[in-house]
Amino acid sequence: MKRALVLLALSAACAEEAPQSSTPAPVVARDLRDVARANVVRLEAEVGPLAEPASEDAELVEHVTGLLEAVESASLGRVAREELASLAPASLPILARWLDDAERPAAQRSAAIEALGSADTRYSAEKLLARIEAMRTRKNDEAWVRAHCAWRLGQGTQDWIVPRMIRQMRYETDHETVIWMARALARFGNLSGLDALYVVRQKSSAQELRDSANLALYELARERGFDAPEALSSAWFSSDGRLPAPTLSGARQLEIWRVVAGFAEWQLRGVDDGRFTLARENPAAAALLAEALSDENRYIRTHAAQSLERMGARGRAAGPALLAALDDPEAGIFLAEALGGVGYAPAEAELVARLEPPRSLEVRTAAARGLASLGLPSSAAALDRHTGESAPRDLRFSAGCARLRCSPADAPLALVEWLVTDYATGTGETYSSEPALRTWYAARPNADLPAWDSAPGSTPGERIRVRVELLRAALGAGR
Amino acid sequence: MNLKSLAGIAVAALGGWALVAIFHEPAKAHAPVAWESSKQCAECHRQVHDEWSGSWHAQAWTDEEVRKLSENFSNTDCIDCHAPQPVFETGIGNRPLARSTRRAEGVDCISCHQMKDGRMAGTLDNPTVPCRPSAQRELNRPESCGGCHNQHGTVDQWKASRYAQPGPGFQDCVSCHMPLRDPADPSKGRVHVMHGGHDIELVRSAVALRVTRAEGVPVVEVENVGAGHNYPTDERSRASDIFWRELASDGTKGEWRKLYRFRNPYRFEVGEPNTELPAGQTITLRIEDELARREIEVALFYKLSPYYADPARPDPEREAALVHSARLAP
Numbered sequence: 001m002k003r004a005l006v007l008l009a010l011s012a013a014c015a016e017e018a019p020q021s022s023t024p025a026p027v028v029a030r031d032l033r034d035v036a037r038a039n040v041v042r043l044e045a046e047v048g049p050l051a052e053p054a055s056e057d058a059e060l061v062e063h064v065t066g067l068l069e070a071v072e073s074a075s076l077g078r079v080a081r082e083e084l085a086s087l088a089p090a091s092l093p094i095l096a097r098w099l100d101d102a103e104r105p106a107a108q109r110s111a112a113i114e115a116l117g118s119a120d121t122r123y124s125a126e127k128l129l130a131r132i133e134a135m136r137t138r139k140n141d142e143a144w145v146r147a148h149c150a151w152r153l154g155q156g157t158q159d160w161i162v163p164r165m166i167r168q169m170r171y172e173t174d175h176e177t178v179i180w181m182a183r184a185l186a187r188f189g190n191l192s193g194l195d196a197l198y199v200v201r202q203k204s205s206a207q208e209l210r211d212s213a214n215l216a217l218y219e220l221a222r223e224r225g226f227d228a229p230e231a232l233s234s235a236w237f238s239s240d241g242r243l244p245a246p247t248l249s250g251a252r253q254l255e256i257w258r259v260v261a262g263f264a265e266w267q268l269r270g271v272d273d274g275r276f277t278l279a280r281e282n283p284a285a286a287a288l289l290a291e292a293l294s295d296e297n298r299y300i301r302t303h304a305a306q307s308l309e310r311m312g313a314r315g316r317a318a319g320p321a322l323l324a325a326l327d328d329p330e331a332g333i334f335l336a337e338a339l340g341g342v343g344y345a346p347a348e349a350e351l352v353a354r355l356e357p358p359r360s361l362e363v364r365t366a367a368a369r370g371l372a373s374l375g376l377p378s379s380a381a382a383l384d385r386h387t388g389e390s391a392p393r394d395l396r397f398s399a400g401c402a403r404l405r406c407s408p409a410d411a412p413l414a415l416v417e418w419l420v421t422d423y424a425t426g427t428g429e430t431y432s433s434e435p436a437l438r439t440w441y442a443a444r445p446n447a448d449l450p451a452w453d454s455a456p457g458s459t460p461g462e463r464i465r466v467r468v469e470l471l472r473a474a475l476g477a478g479r
Numbered sequence: 480m481n482l483k484s485l486a487g488i489a490v491a492a493l494g495g496w497a498l499v500a501i502f503h504e505p506a507k508a509h510a511p512v513a514w515e516s517s518k519q520c521a522e523c524h525r526q527v528h529d530e531w532s533g534s535w536h537a538q539a540w541t542d543e544e545v546r547k548l549s550e551n552f553s554n555t556d557c558i559d560c561h562a563p564q565p566v567f568e569t570g571i572g573n574r575p576l577a578r579s580t581r582r583a584e585g586v587d588c589i590s591c592h593q594m595k596d597g598r599m600a601g602t603l604d605n606p607t608v609p610c611r612p613s614a615q616r617e618l619n620r621p622e623s624c625g626g627c628h629n630q631h632g633t634v635d636q637w638k639a640s641r642y643a644q645p646g647p648g649f650q651d652c653v654s655c656h657m658p659l660r661d662p663a664d665p666s667k668g669r670v671h672v673m674h675g676g677h678d679i680e681l682v683r684s685a686v687a688l689r690v691t692r693a694e695g696v697p698v699v700e701v702e703n704v705g706a707g708h709n710y711p712t713d714e715r716s717r718a719s720d721i722f723w724r725e726l727a728s729d730g731t732k733g734e735w736r737k738l739y740r741f742r743n744p745y746r747f748e749v750g751e752p753n754t755e756l757p758a759g760q761t762i763t764l765r766i767e768d769e770l771a772r773r774e775i776e777v778a779l780f781y782k783l784s785p786y787y788a789d790p791a792r793p794d795p796e797r798e799a800a801l802v803h804s805a806r807l808a809p
Contacts, residue, residue, distance in 0.1 A: 135749060136746075136749050137749060137750070138749065138750055139749050139750020139751065171746075171747060171749070266573075266574050267574075267630065268556070268559060268560075268574065268630050269630075269746060271574075272556045275556065298576075299574065299576075302576060306555075333578075333579045361513070361515055361579075361580050362578060362579045362580055363579075365579040365580050366579045369579070392515055392580075393516075393581075394515070394579070394580035394581060394582075395580075398579075426546070426551075427540070427541040427546070427583060428583055429552070429582060429583075430551045430552075431551055431552055431553040431555075434551075460546060460547060460550065460551045461543075
């Protein structure tokens with residue numbers, strides 16, 4: 001028995017090892033490199049560090065303190081404010097400390113904000129912006145301070161505040177601050193705050209704030225040659241050249257690249273903020289995101305593509321870069337969707353080609369999503385090949401949604417019925433089928449679009465129920 | 480036995496082994512299969528599939544609450560974790576990324592098991608069956624869960640607990656959330672229901688509630704006795720509240736009064752502290768209220784959503800699940 005065991009052990013030792021799992025490195029034909037961090041390093045060198053102004057001497061502290069304390073004086077207040085507005089850079093840290101000190105009288109802190117705003121340096125703007133951002137970590141941080149800081153930043157020339165102010169829009173709860181932040185963003189050609197102004201105009205509990213938001217909307221529109229804010233919004237979202245395209249300063253590019261580099265972080269929280277921020281940036285940011293598609297980090301490539309997709313037409317300049325990178329084995333599916341999102345029509349043929357095997361189902365489905373967003377009638381025939389019952393379910397769904405958006409008038413009713421049935425369950429990809437079905441419905445004679453659009457938005461289930469009724473009525477009429 | 484006969488046996492054995500090696504036809508490796516739905520897995524793994532189908536992982540996309548919170552996933556940020564690419568593709572321990580297909584299947588078989596080369600991570604190697612399982616120790620490790628669940632710090636909380644220390648007390652995610660079907664026979668695999676906060680019995684096993692008096696003042700202790708992470712874990716939605724009420728001598732019960740809340744707030748709730756109870760820790764609270772010197776009932780409730788319909792007059796019995804309660808005489 002012992003001998004048998006020895007023999008078994010011997011033979012086991014000679015046997016081939018059990019196969020180990022192999023995870024081959026992805027094949028990426030393009031030259032991937034460290035793009036985001038390299039740009040951060042380059043721009044930090046170009047822009048220079050955000051240095052504290054030279055150390056203050058006791059005499060200066062006494063002088064600035066005296067001015068701040070004098071602003072409430074009936075006889076000296078005006079002179080003190082004028083002098084505060086022309087202080088040397090060495091005074092800025094003193095002013096910043098005054099701003100941050102909640103124990104100081106409001107008038108003195110307000111004067112500090114004014115003086116920092118007048119200085120209009122990177123350092124002073126950083127202090128004002130940081131005061132606004134502090135509300136994310138400090139409960140009940142004074143709203144009036146934030147509103148004043150936002151207003152003052154909108155009077156300056158520091159365009160690099162834009163990405164951080166966009167992010168702050170996600171968190172800001174004070175409606176007056178929101179109004180001034182939207183105006184400050186617009187000052188630098190970024191109109192992403194319009195949406196927030198609409199919300200304040202509609203939902204603020206104070207009539208005064210609703211009026212202020214409305215006034216801001218009309219002023220922003222008229223300053224840019226539009227009669228109504230809706231026309232301004234349309235120009236912003238369509239990026240059709242009706243709005244001036246500001247160039248981005250090096251400092252603003254640095255802020256953008258910092259957000260892009262942050263996509264490599266592990267925590268989704270910062271990534272969510274990053275996607276939110278860049279999706280609302282100006283068209284000029286698309287060139288930076290296009291460059292990020294060559295980063296060696298798959299998360300940076302992926303989230304850069306997602307940001308472009310969410311930029312919509314403002315990201316169209318990145319179309320060629322997206323197309324060139326379309327076969328990225330890790331981020332390709334996001335690039336396919338981004339090509340549709342930015343509306344890059346020259347990508348149609350490549351996306352159509354990727355509907356076919358031997359591409360993976362993931363790629364084919366993503367290509368269909370991209371074509372849906374492009375919405376070109378010329379894609380319809382190619383999509384029809386993948387909307388039959390024999391097609392894989394995911395591909396059939398995505399190609400079906402695309403088919404409705406590309407050529408709704410002649411979409412097969414059986415396909416529409418299938419998509420309506422899926423939509424009615426309320427558990428599928430309603431964010432894809434809803435716009436597709438609306439496009440189809442809008443192409444019906446006697447479509448009641450106001451009824452569709454006014455379906456209650458508070459509960460998704462109720463909204464779907466209302467819309468399914470409209471769709472079924474239209475389907476019945478179409479037979 | 481002499482040396483000659485020993486050598487003879489060895490030569491014969493080697494010869495036999497060589498013959499087997501030459502002429503034995505190895506089991507044929509199965510051709511790769513395109514995995515497009517976890518329904519495919521049910522053909523061979525019916526029990527596991529059925530367990531998973533009833534799990535919250537399977538409802539990660541379809542659950543009414545998440546659809547409401549994500550506005551039917553039009554907030555696409557949520558997709559990364561609610562319909563992730565296979566974790567072995569993005570890399571164990573890495574952050575998950577959204578997939579394009581079978582989103583309605585949520586966190587499915589493929590999400591956790593499919594490897595880059597199309598094989599399925601499992602506990603043994605077998606290239607002859609359709610899923611060509613490959614033994615992957617990472618499959619059972621907390622890092623596999625961490626891509627999503629450590630976004631809320633759960634795995635880090637576990638790492639800081641005594642349960643993560645090597646030794647007889649070691650327990651990890653699967654120990655509690657995917658226990659062995661038969662501890663005496665690990666080959667029967669693990670339960671794939673992956674129960675958690677929705678299972679009130681599991682929640683009850685996580686904490687202990689003790690109520691005493693000190694000079695007439697009720698003293699309430701809650702101890703995290705069983706969770707290998709904070710109680711409750713998961714930033715955002717989960718909450719657990721301690722309430723108390725007076726019990727009158729005629730049998731009537733007073734209104735519930737909130738004493739304390741265990742919760743890690745949403746990121747938008749700035750300035751709110753994280754009051755989750757770490758593994759093994761105890762919190763002691765006193766009810767400084769004259770009414771509480773009478774007979775009272777103290778109760779610990781668990782909520783999947785942090786909100787009450789009327790925050791001023793919360794109704795925990797209707798809007799939350801009772802974890803533990805205790806009566807305290809005057």
